[in-house]
Amino acid sequence: MTVQNLWRPSRRRLTDALLAAAVPVAACSLALGGLTTWVGAGKAGSPARIAVTSGRVFLPYGGSTETAAFFDVSNLGGADDRLVKVTSTDTRGEITLSRHGTTGSGAAYKADVKSVTVPAGGELSMSPHGVDLTLRARAGWQAGDLVPFTLHFERSAPVRTIAVVIRSGDGVS
Structure with missing residues (x-):
């Protein structure tokens, strides 16, 4: 017998x-x-989810072709995103992002900016008194015309939208 x-x-x-x-x-x-x-x-949070509404572009006046466009950009997601570029097939030249404000002495100023934050769960509401788009209009625009734009973001896919041509002072505050 063996012992294990x-x-x-x-x-x-x-x-x-x-x-x-x-x-x-x-x-x-x-x-x-x-x-x-x-x-x-x-x-x-969830990634940014961008929605663009209320596109308006001012009808140029006084022989000028330079004008401004405005959009309401909502971010329904859980992460910030940045609007970095805007393009259009119905404008001439480059479209720039601009910020308007006033100095301590009350003088107005405009500065071009590279990008604008669209906060998570928030909105970027463009206006003549804050952020807007500066562009050159093509000849022949009339109030009521629709102008296509594509908004490009840092993280989200580009968003195609339209803006209606309005007279200055109509519907933008």
């Missing part, structure tokens, strides 16, 4: 095994806690 040498865990082997397992379990718990906090703070 059965392996039996010793107290030291069990302690070493538990310590070896505790490190990855603690690391996973810490990572899960961090991710839960990140999501709970709203930092892991």
